Amino acid sequence: ETGVTQSPTHLIKTRGQQVTLRCSSQSGHNTVSWYQQALGQGPQFIFQYYREEENGRGNFPPRFSGLQFPNYSSELNVNALELDDSALYLCASSLGGSSQTEAFFGQGTRLTVV
């Protein structure tokens, strides 16, 4: 049990809709990162938030956006959903921004876009 919780666990949305995924970080961790994992592949980095500011972004379009709150919980928002957005979305919490300490992942949110 990592202490990182994500909600919901599963979600089905229609193409063109918007979705919000949520993550509660491990206690004391001030950094949250989001990853997208397509079936059969390794996770891909979407972005990282450190002390409520975006602190790096992977190769994802602007319709992927995020927020981090003062309690270090976080949201991932995806607008104008596409079929290819269907994936497992993983949240990871760690300590210290770019200090590359151990990352702890949640159980993920399985998003299906139809």
Added chain:
Amino acid sequence: KQEVTQIPAALSVPEGENLVLNCSFTDSAIYNLQWFRQDPGKGLTSLLLIQSSQREQTSGRLNASLDKSSGRSTLYIAASQPGDSATYLCAVWQGNMLTFGGGTRLMVKP
């Protein structure tokens, strides 16, 4: 751009065997390397974190090594058990992100 490769992609062994999973990366300028386990449809469980200044880490039946100069890491699993069946992912820390390999899907048969 960092690329991480894991070989083999899949592995099936009888219970009790010792086994080695391989991970290679193209850019040796990494901070740390982390090994994860992933059960089907689940999140990632951290197994071992190797700092860039370290050469290996051990946890129970698991031992991971890191050779930055050659861009390689190995995960050694001793006396494998059916409960070890899962996908094993290695990931390197560079900047503020993890770059993952595609994983090795391990099946341990009773």
